[in-house]
Amino acid sequence: MKQINFVVMLVLFFTGFYNYAQQGPPARNKVKVTGKVFEKVSKQPLEYATISIMAPNDTKAIAGGITNPKGEFEVAVAPGTYDIKIEFISFKSTEIKQKNIQEDTNLGVVNLSEDAAQLNEVVVRAEKSTVEIKLDKKVYNVGQDMMVKGGTVSDVLDNVPSVSVDTEGNVSLRGSDNIRILIDGRPSNAINVAEALRQLPADAIDKVEVITNPSARYDAEGGSGIINIILKKGKNQGFNGTFIASTGIPETYGLSANLNYKTEKLNYFTTAGYNYRTNEGGGLTNSQYFNEDGSTKSFLDEDRDTKRIRNGFNARAGIEWTIAPNTFWTNAINYQKNSGEDKDLINYNNFDAGHNFTGSSYRLNNADTGSDNVEFTSNLIKNFNDKGHKLTADLSISRNTDDSNSVIDASPNFNNTLNDQVQKQVQLQADYVLPLGKGGQFEAGYKGSFGDLNNEYYVTDENNVKDPNLSNNLEYKENINALYTQYGFKVNKFSYLFGLRWEDTNIQVNLLDTNDFNTKKYNNLFPSAFISYEISDQSNFTASYSKRLTRPRGRFMNPATNYSSNINIFQGNPDLDPSLTDKYDIGYIKRWDKVTFNTSAYFEDTKDVFSFVRTPTGELVNGIPVILSRPINLGKEQKFGFEFTLNYTPFKWWKLNSNFNFFNVKSTGENSYTDAVTGETVVQNLDNQANSWFARINSKVTLPYKIDWQLTAMYNGEQKTAQGKNLGQFGMNTALSKDVMKDKATIAFNISDVFNSRIMKSYTYLENQTSYSEMQFRKRQFNLSFTYRFNKPKSERDKNAQPKNDGGGDGGGEFPG
Incomplete structure (x- = not known):
């Protein structure tokens, strides 16, 4: 209350x-x-x-x-x-x-x-807003945010308007995880995106763009929108850079450097960093089981304690060559290596129908994890004139490995699991932009994405014998070719942008151990339309439509069984079909001297939406039924929402920004399965309608002695699901920073989850079982960081412009007008 x-x-x-x-x-x-x-x-x-x-x-x-x-x-x-x-x-x-x-x-x-003189001294200027609100996107500038100093990209995203990150690192936009995450305009090549974002340091990020209704120039992937993470690229003349060292509790260390050397023709840039992170968490699941007549059969309480340790090294090096005043060629290599340990201890306490203690058991999962990711990118830009007429070409080649080896010690069983993944990917892209007349612009482009993933997974018993029911060798191949064109023009105060994208998809999901081969081929047209009306110099009205696609990937399609719990298991579904979404958005933006207000109403109509269902397997572990969770294509989902973002600067020393989102989700569909005991067909009605909301407020105050104080509070409202409900969740972060050494350095101290309250809480209601669960992936953390800049202004010219290529998307143009 x-x-x-x-x-x-x-x-x-x-x-x-x-x-x-x-x-x-x-x-x-x-x-x-x-x-x-x-x-x-x-x-x-x-x-x-x-x-x-x-x-x-x-x-x-x-x-x-x-x-x-x-x-x-x-x-x-x-x-x-x-x-x-x-x-x-x-x-x-x-x-x-x-x-x-x-x-x-x-x-x-x-x-x-x-100005060469300015480049050799530290110049303190007024900072631009942390959050910039534009007609077609919101831009979050990372550099001035103390809250993420010494943190990761996940911490950055958790401060972005309209975006939230749960305790397991999963990213959602406007309450939906049906999104596409890009890095410098290209899809992340990491196998486990959530884990990759937790390993990439925040200081490598320049800004984050949130595009809730993308145009045809962007990939059609991501039913609820796109999040584009733009990495730093130094632009200052001469040699300059930044060093950051950090430490924290629970035990955390980090050291990173961003270096840049620019001449008239060449610009060398590099980023390197090492981090050691400890995440302590835990949770519980209390279940009540029923007989067929509805009477209580038994109770089971599960207490979970987790500890995750990560060692991560990342490096990025590149060179930008000004071939001619209008031609630029950039090449870069990204490398990321991570290793870690996961400890997951679950204690089980059994009770009879009268809640009298009957016995206990445990399950200890010790896992070693590791990943190696390497990517080469090349970008060529040819500007034909200074009016926006240009051609760009991009190439990306990557190879990623992700390994996990677990030893599961449980009373009375012993298991060993191995999960090895290797992913290779090549992407080609070309975009052409041609201005036409006053306010007109034509665009066209091609993109090809070709990748394959091999995943070997097996579970062995105490005699080192492989369990064929839990082991498999998965081969996943995905080839996508896309063409797009769009035309924008301006008539008086109206601006228009109409586009059409065509994507052809060929996917193979092959289970090599069982010779089960599945091929999915489909092609779709994705139209988009945007209309903007300039009410005045300070206010605009927009209306937009786009068709979006969500392809099942990763753990959604991998039939390997997640064996971290032997009574609540997860399994992917290789037979999933893509879901298609029609998106409608009406927005209004108004700017005053001290206030920027942006509001929008949106509607999403999705067919074959993905949904997780929980069904009994018919197996028992110590008398407890085993429940399987897996994704299916549910019939339909309709989502209507309202959102507003407000930036307010009441005084020079106080800045406020807030974001509020309310939405209603209605889903219809059913799931059928065969009861393993009776052999009868059971039909689950998964119709559901729920309201939920999300709110965030961020305050930044300059205290006496030039000490900056930042405070962020957020709340996720309760939401009903088809088989239960997720409870509300409140969190608060705070940070203090002070410039020292004649403003060449900054000391920052931040506390993540001040009240230790970011805990996922949920109820699940099944035919013969009800459960209450809590899960906290990361407990409260304290972090202290030191930043040193040389030959670089605090407000950094490269924070304010990237004149050559900002990796701002799949295409080249901007909204006309």
Whole structure:
């Protein structure tokens, strides 16, 4: 109840800000000042360059703005004579004096040169917002967030609006895990994406883009949207870099370096890091079993204690070559090596119908894990002019291995499991962008993705004899070819973008031990449409539609049995079909001097949605029935939701941003299985309708002595499922930081999960069993980090622009207008 009151107060609080912000000055007749800002050497646009318009011989700006990703700006002012100043961090500013502006005026292209003097000193400038809200996406800038210092990419994502990460590292967007995660615009090649994100250090990340309704230029994969993680790429002239050291409780250590050396033609960049992490967790499952007449049969209480240790090394090295002023070629190698130990101890306590203790047993799972991931990427960009006409080509080749060897000691059994996975993947991509007329743009492209995965899994008993029912050798091959085209144009205050993507998929799922071969071939068209209306310079309305696809992958299709628990087991389903989603989104964005407000209503209609079902196997372990959990294609799911994001800066020393999401999910379908004891067919009705919500608020305050304090609180609401319900979950993180050594270094201290409350709690209701479960993957953690910068401004020019290639997606263009 206290948590509900807390969120209600937040909504009322921000509603008050919104109403206050609406009371702006009366509108005046104004004219528009437009232009573009480019980097002089590369002739590439500079995003987030600042334009200030002042009265002559006055230093106080009366109007201003920033450039968009194309380097374009537009500022409205009353007719008159002004001084105009164009600035960008680490660049020499440009001033236009005594400019007489009586009508709409285009200043043309303004070229800025790097300021060598600034590059050799630390310059403290005003930080840009942690969260930027754009029409088609939200951009979360990692560099200024103390909360993730010394953390991982999972910690970063857990601070991003609309995104949440559960205690097991699974990422969801707007309450759905049906998403696509990209790194520099390319799908993550890791076999276990959740584990890979927990191993990649946060300081390697530049920003995160959240795209809830992607256009045709993006992969059709990801029914609920795309999360694009953009890695750092240094852009400062000369030699510069950053070192970060961290330590924490439970035992955690980390050391990383980001180095960059740039000349006029070549830019060398590298990132390397080592981390040792300890995650302590635990949980419980209390079950009650029933006889056929509904009376209580027995009780079983399971207590789980987990400890996971990870040693991780990651390195990335690359070179960007300016072949010509309009041609750039970047090559990079990424390498990641991880090893670890997993200890999972489960104690079982048995009780009779009167809840009298009858006996106990245990199950100890000791696992050694390891993975090696290597990837080569190449990117070529050819700019035909400075108006956006360009051709890009990308190549990615990767090889990933993931091994796990477990020794399971249980009373009275003993088992050994082995899981070896090898994945190879090649991706090819080409995108062409052609501006047409004023505000028009044509795009077309191709992408090919070719991969295969071999997974050997087996379980042996105490005599080292392989269990054929639990062992298999899986071969998974996936070839996808895609073509897309889209056209955008602007008419007065309306902007339009229409696209069509075609994808052809060929998948083979082969079980080599049993000679069971499955082939799935299908091709689909994926249309998309976006309409934007510019209500004013500060507000826009958008409406969009896209068709999306979700392919079953990884553990969803692998029939290997997860044997971490011998009474609650998981098994993949190689016969899963892809699910198709029609997405509709209506959005509104409004900007004031101190407030940015973005809201949207969305609807998703999904066919053949994936759903997990729990069924009895007919087997017993110490008298306890074994329950199997597996994914199936459920009939249909419809989701309707409302979301808003609010950024508010009441004072220079206080910044607030919040995110609220409410949604209703309705699913219809049924599951049939054969009862292993009676041989009868059992039909499970899985129809379900549930409401849930999610809220997050982030506050950043500058305290006396220039100490920064950041506080984040979040709450996941309760949600009903087809076979039970998930309870609400509250969490809070906090951090303090202080710049030292003449602002060349920063000390940060953060606490993750302050109240140790991020625990997954759920109820499961089956025909002959009810269960209550708790699971906490990671308990409260403390972390201390030290960051040192040399020859690099604190606000980092490369945090504000990546003029050549930011890995911002599968295609090349931006929303017109």
